[in-house]
Amino acid sequence: MMNKAFAVTLDPATSLENHTGSWRTLRPENVFKLPPCNKQCPAGENIQQWLYYAAEGNYEMAWRFLTENNPFPACMGRVCYHTCEGKCNRGFLDEAVGINSVERFLGDYAIEHKLSFKRPAKDTGKKVLIIGAGPGGLSAAYHLRRFGHSVHVLEAGAEPGGMMRYGIPVYRLPRNILDAEIARITDMGVTIECNHKVEDIEAEKKKGGYDAVIITTGAGISSNVDIPEGDTNHILNALNVLGEIETKGNIEIARRVAVYGGGNTAVDVARSLRRLGAEPIIVYRRNRDKMPANEEEMDAAIAEGIQVKWLSTITGATKESLKIEKMKLDESGYPQPTGEYEELPADAVVLAIGQNVDKSILDKLQGLKVERDAIVIDPETNETSVPGVFAAGDVASAKDRTVTLAIGMGKNTARSIHAYLRGVKYKKQPKNEDARFEDMHPWYYTDAPKTVRPELELARRTNTFDEVQYGLTEENAIYEARRCLSCGNCMECDNCYGVCPDNAIRKLGAGKGYEFNYDYCKGCGVCAQECPCGHIHMVPEKI
């Protein structure tokens, strides 16, 4: 040991005695914010979280986190209209993250690697009946089974899947994919009984000794409009057309077909018919801007050669043509008749102007409130006006009817029933505050445009039902996952740990994040300022 001079010479790191944390007036804290993608996802997926693992190449972990909320990643990766991407903060920087593609990659990865869901550790002994094996019903079944309840699903159709099977064309969702993801649910012990149309809900419940029931019968009846027609012109409905294509693989229909409507179903029908050799023309009463159909789907339809007759209503039909009235949009965007007419040569009309709920079985359930084509449910619990009876999916949602929403409702209903079965009233978890782009530090992210999914060349697409969109390669999937900004949540970039002038942040090791060392943190706020994700808040100290 050296003979050190008094005071002039000091031992190393003796400053640790000086707890500079007492200087602090502001205190950094980690905040877990709600990324816009998560917020937007109708299925309530924690997208940022599973992208985090996907970015690391830990696909199974990513898939496990994804399926915490949604058991159909392979399906959703194909058919979800991914409104999440529209809200993605990366869109402010360059282009939104291709969330949907990564989801599909993970779904396909799980199928390819035969990943399965874990069966519940123990059974609760409670029984739940689910009426309808569509996305809502199967989602609820999955989640209830995870809770350990015993679940039985009754399905009127020949095969489970609901609209995923009978409403979405094969070129968008190959059936082996759907089958694989449904099989994974039944592998957990969920039982599905097909070709069983429930007539009396109360009776079924009593007969099976169920503790709760979920109605997920969907909205399977196409809406009708009154088109004055000569007896020769074919007028068909969209769901029947799609259903027939699904079950028979073909449909007998004329060459020139008018598809009437502007929603996704109209587009699905038109694109399906195009593959069967027809020349469909979409007739829609408003313009492209007002069209509810998914933009990408519509782009694809136009690219495949499908014609559109904008601002038109069908006022009459004869054997070979339709009488069309031209419309104009008023100030509030509603179409108004102009009194101008024209002829449109067409051999048939497919109505795709909406779907309705089959009320026949609902009417029989005493006390069930149904309003405006949907069962009335408590928005918190998804419970109907009949105690112990819950509803989810299209049958309980008049306004927004998508597969994704149905899956989300199914999950929520399952959670609600799980509470109900324990005699507790379910309350949705409060949402974290929004992760806003303004609170982030975009400078840190490198510029990287969205990977465009390779598409089947157009010529092939118009005459086969092969899947139009290929999935991402692994390389692309990682790349895309790594484009995630990790809004409002830590991605372990070490910025806070690095930029602290006082070394007052401890790094806990890979995957463990960081902790503030309040003994030394002076509360300067550099960590919060330089956190790319906006994951740190400065909170006033109590003084």
Add this chain to the structure above:
Amino acid sequence: MLQVRLHGRGGQGAVTTAEMLSLAAFLEGRFAQAFPSFGSERTGAPVVAYARIDEKNEIRTHEPIQAPDVVLVQDRTLLAVVDVFSGIHPSGYAIINTTEKPEDVVPELCKQLPPGHVLTVPATDFAVQAMKMNKPGAPMLASLAAATDILKLESVQQSFQTRYPGKVGDANAEAAALAYNFLKEAIKGGK
């Protein structure tokens, strides 16, 4: 103790001459001291250097020499500007670097000092002859040796050869020998 004062001009090596004088004495086993008049004089300016020699005792004093036993004038032009013989001992020696005779250069001094104590020697000529340089130090010291027997010629030569090993030292030694012989001849002739 013998005290010697040397007058020269910057660049002619007066300080070195004093040092060589002390070194020569040291080589002969005596105590000696040499020091310059200290300053920032540049080439051409009048320079004074001092030397002391003692047979037995350590030389303690560090005062400049005010009453020299010997005055060596390395540059005769100084005679007009500096009182080079100031304080010279009544029986002291003066040696002046010039080709002229003492009586012609310093007639007053010749009267003041004992006969034969004022000597002239063409030291520069010998220096240039042997070294091609106006460094009259070695011939001057050799003249002192010839005139007084204070030093041996060999000691003078050895001192320069010690300071400047090789050609330069040898050339100095040669110039010293020329001066020594010249003055010995002159003294002989004078007597």
Add this chain to the structure above:
Amino acid sequence: MSTEQIEGSLGVAKAVSLCKPGVVCAYPISPQTHIVENLGKFVKSGALKHCEYLNVESEFAAMSVAIGSSAGGVRTYTATASQGLLFMAEAVYSASGLGLPIVMTVASRAIGGPINIWNDHSDSLSQRDSGWLQLFCESNQDAVDTHIMAFKIAEKVGLPVMVCMDGFVLTHAFERLNLPSQEQVDAFLPKYEPREFLTPKEPISIGSMVGPEAFTEVRLLQQRKMLSSLQVIEDVTKEYREITGQHSGGLLDCYNCENADLKLIILGSSVGTAKDEIDRLKAQGINVGLISLKAYRPFPYAALKAAVGNSSQVVCVERAFSFGARGIICPEVKRALEGTSTKVCTALAGLGGRAIYGSTINGIVKHALDGKFKDEFTWFDIDTKVLNSYTRNALGITFPEGPIAESELEATLLRA
């Protein structure tokens, strides 16, 4: 031991080289140049091994490099003078505050302006309070020996040492010097073992900021070291003298002090001149003692008191003074002699290279014996002709021939 007829600067360079310094830094200033020039040659020629020689860009850098190298745990040497010492002054204080045993030669020289390159003691004495030991040399032999002792003293005490030798008078004097052999020096001065130094093996922080809470205590401990050096100087001197047989160093040295009622106190190269004069006076039946003050810092109060004994008069021959005050040595001597009846005064002489002759010493002695030192402070070697050539016209006053006592200088203010 070897004996050589060499310049004082070369002797010092050889002495330093014998001490095997690890770092020598040099910035040229007259009259110190020859010392570092020679050391540079030794290093470059390989005669002095394991030594880094740095040509620095200023004296401030020289002392700073020395601080760095000394803190880096190697024996360190530099040299300066005059303006150079002042230019490095800030670092001079830093070196002592950090307790770094640097040895530095001050080839003493006057301080400008007006610029003056010749010898006096105003440079070294200006650093009186710098926390360095200041040892004065009376001859080149003393300088050679004191440098070697200085390293040992510095390293034992843990403070830097300034070896003050008169510029030109000693540095440029060509004299017979006895140089100890390398074996002798090695036996005397062991391999340098720093008490604290910078190394990654034991990281420490040297040079902290010390506030009011401990600064006084830091200074007290520094003073304690300085006080301890009195004994160290004596011990080291004794040891060195035994090994080499030289009579150098020490806190002070007395000459002809027995039974001398008048004693002179002198620092530096005039001591030898004074000794010769004292011998001459003795031959005339005048008995004068001489105290050569070797250690100015630490000031050897006790040793000085003992050396003065019961003399009735002490004259300090000083080569620097304090503006607005008086001599610099005299007040210290008075402190040492407090309680005695000895009269102490200053004879200021030898400023800016004005030579101190034997006759000057003689004059001072006569002046003292005649009881003419009426004030504490007297301008002794005034050239009245030069002074009056200006004052006669400019100030309308003239000075009488001879020394000017302080009161006489003050009186001219009334006359004017």
Add this chain to the structure above:
Amino acid sequence: MLDKINFYQTGSNTVGNRLINPSMRTEQASVDRPNSLTCGHRACQGCGEALGARYAIDAAMKATSGQIMVVNATGCLEVFSTPYPESAWRLPWIHSLFGNTAAVGSGLAAAAKVRAELNGDSVTPRIIAQGGDGGTTDIGMGCLSGMFDRNDDVLYICYDNEAYMNTGVQRSSATPPAARTATTMPVGEEPGSDWGKGKDVPLIAMAHGIPYVATATIADLRDLETKVAKAMSFHGARYISILVPCPLGWGLKSSALTVTAARLAMETGFYPVYEAEYGQITSVRKIRQKQPVINYLQIQRRYAHLTGKKADPNVLARLQAMCDANIEHFGLLGDEAPQLNPAAIQAYERSKKV
């Protein structure tokens, strides 16, 4: 596959990045980083110098396996790191004076060499001398230049915060024009620091022909660490100037803006970031997202007189022109290797006056 994807979410812009190979992460991202300047120091909140010093010294420690000894000039860094009785340094460290740091470094380097020789050590500790801009570009300039001249084996790091912060924000020769300091108040016809004054010490360092000169900021850590590591790969005199904003002295709107301010200094071209070997510029850090100078100025109260209601737009234009001149001279934009014609920033103003 993971390594094949060379896009890493934040790329190399953040301190760490869990997605990249650990060997490519910064030293600051390591749980084992030396923290050469550790907790408990008394720097102000958000101190850029404290951050810069830890960044640089840690990087040097890594590059030399811990064989670093530091000489520190008087200044904030010295005062806040070593007030008796506590030192925040974990390595051998010495402070002597304000203006002698480079020289003390030279001496220490010489000592390290000699000790290694004498002890037969295979490793010689390396020396870093460091100080603020005042201690470097003004009072320490003589010693710095001397150290460069001798090519002593010292890395000198200037933590440039563009004024004398320790004494209360007075102007130094590194203070940019128009900036308010305690000795260049925003009054009179040309408020703030004078135009056409100052010196560019990195360019001066280059003119010494020393092996390595670089500028860096605390806003590009990877660049900074790379430069420190590169500097340590050379022997001889090296110089790195690191821009370290001072929240107090610059009047940053928040102490949190330290790194952001440094980033804006780079992205506006206000502070060119480059490196040079043996007097020749070898690379330039390109601006990633060019910003107008106003974005940099408006977060600093020292420039409040340029951005307020009474601000003279000509002054702003003058500063923008200086940034543009920097961008041009140093080739700070674009991908191509620039045709370098670097000049001190103040040269632009001075040349206009002729």
